[in-house]
Amino acid sequence: MNLALLALTVGAFGIGVTEFVIMGLLLQVSTDMHVSISTAGLLISGYALGVVLGAPFLTAMTARWPRKKVLIGLMAIFTIGNAACALAPTYGFLMTARVLTAFAHGTFFGVGSIVATKLVSPDKRASAIAIMFTGLTVANIIGVPFGTWLGQNFGWRSTFWAVTIVGIVALIVLSLFVPKDNSTPEAMDWKHDLKAMMRRPVLLGLLTTVFGFGGLFVLLTYIAPLLTHIAGFSEHAVSPILLVFGSGLVAGNLIGGRLADQKLGPTVLGTLFVLSVTLAAMTFVFHDKVLVVVFVGLLGATSFATVAPLQMWVLEKAVGAGQGFASSFNIAAFNLGNAFGAWLGGIVIESGPGLASITWVAAILPLLAVSVAFLSMRLDKMR
Numbered sequence: 001m002n003l004a005l006l007a008l009t010v011g012a013f014g015i016g017v018t019e020f021v022i023m024g025l026l027l028q029v030s031t032d033m034h035v036s037i038s039t040a041g042l043l044i045s046g047y048a049l050g051v052v053l054g055a056p057f058l059t060a061m062t063a064r065w066p067r068k069k070v071l072i073g074l075m076a077i078f079t080i081g082n083a084a085c086a087l088a089p090t091y092g093f094l095m096t097a098r099v100l101t102a103f104a105h106g107t108f109f110g111v112g113s114i115v116a117t118k119l120v121s122p123d124k125r126a127s128a129i130a131i132m133f134t135g136l137t138v139a140n141i142i143g144v145p146f147g148t149w150l151g152q153n154f155g156w157r158s159t160f161w162a163v164t165i166v167g168i169v170a171l172i173v174l175s176l177f178v179p180k181d182n183s184t185p186e187a188m189d190w191k192h193d194l195k196a197m198m199r200r201p202v203l204l205g206l207l208t209t210v211f212g213f214g215g216l217f218v219l220l221t222y223i224a225p226l227l228t229h230i231a232g233f234s235e236h237a238v239s240p241i242l243l244v245f246g247s248g249l250v251a252g253n254l255i256g257g258r259l260a261d262q263k264l265g266p267t268v269l270g271t272l273f274v275l276s277v278t279l280a281a282m283t284f285v286f287h288d289k290v291l292v293v294v295f296v297g298l299l300g301a302t303s304f305a306t307v308a309p310l311q312m313w314v315l316e317k318a319v320g321a322g323q324g325f326a327s328s329f330n331i332a333a334f335n336l337g338n339a340f341g342a343w344l345g346g347i348v349i350e351s352g353p354g355l356a357s358i359t360w361v362a363a364i365l366p367l368l369a370v371s372v373a374f375l376s377m378r379l380d381k382m383r
Contacts, residue, residue: 004119005131007177008112011075012135014166015105017143018082019047019338020136021163022098024148024238025156026224032156033091037225038346043098044221048339050099055106055332062107068178070111074104075174079167086160106335109133110328113311115178123261130257130308137253137304141246148239196318197329204376205314208369209333210340212272212310215279215365216303217341218358222349223296230356231292244293248300256305260312267309268373272366275302280363286356310334313373341365 022029022043030040062070081101088094109132116128143166151159196202219226227233227241259267278298285291311330318326341362348358 016139050102051335054103213337252301
């Protein structure tokens with residue numbers, strides 16, 4: 001693998017652990033901080049909203065900086081933020097630290113996606129993005145299960161200290177391997193770029209991302225209580241089951257990237273539809289522990305098969321906007337979906353039909369994403 005791509009993947013790994021590990025520790029955090037499970041789930045929404053706010057702001061602020069300098073600076077913010085999470089004395093402090101840590105997320109993946117596409121030939125761009133996002137999948141295979149085990153046995157704070165160490169390693173690797181000649185400053189015209197991003201095809205592309213990933217996070221945010229309270233697993237079984245989820249992510253992520261390089265539009269529609277079917281089918285499997293584990297793996301594969309296609313979908317539609325700006329906006333859209341999904345799942349649990357019903361609620365959102373993407377394709381043909 002290209003060493004620069006590997007360095008980007010290591011950075012993505014660290015950020016991925018921070019974003020996703022809290023799901024496996026939701027029960028421990030809610031007990032230690034004396035809050036409900038749904039309130040603890042808002043730590044995921046808060047992080048996601050931090051990405052949404054931070055991505056366009058930091059991308060604009062650093063647009064003229066060398067891209068390597070931007071990536072290293074963002075990883076420093078990430079590392080300091082995780083140390084603050086580990087030291088958090090209250091729920092409010094933990095939420096604030098999570099939000100500030102999240103500011104680095106969107107711009108890192110936005111700038112990193114651009115760097116990745118410039119390291120390969122044009123016909124391999126989606127695959128290059130998928131390789132970088134493999135850091136997220138490896139985070140779910142290794143980082144999240146290990147972080148969950150660590151938090152269950154040594155306290156959830158130990159997990160954030162471990163992620164802080166990962167951040168330091170990522171800083172070193174990025175410094176060593178990301179080449180300076182791929183860090184060209186990008187001139188930015190706020191009015192021009194915002195105008196380009198506000199065009200209908202781009203907005204529909206971003207909305208497709210929000211609905212697509214929102215469906216995943218309606219369920220994934222509450223995966224620990226689903227496994228323990230509904231399927232009947234012990235708390236210690238959550239970590240190895242998350243390992244199965246992470247294994248699915250790797251396969252889905254790479255397959256989605258390859259398919260998107262061949263036929264982008266059909267891949268976007270197809271992967272979103274299959275994700276919806278998987279989420280709906282999970283309604284019927286929680287009575288059988290073997291089927292639950294199988295479908296958790298399928299959920300990982302079908303959900304991350306959408307990532308590279310959705311990223312390329314928006315980049316291709318955002319003609320006229322700065323690439324880093326457009327890329328960061330779509331990362332923000334992914335996380336707006338995360339925040340919306342976590343919030344909606346909490347509503348279903350606290351004020352709706354309950355925990356057992358969030359699977360079919362989750363399945364509706366990718367179907368909405370398919371409808372939006374199909375509408376966008378029809379409108380493009382009519383122009």
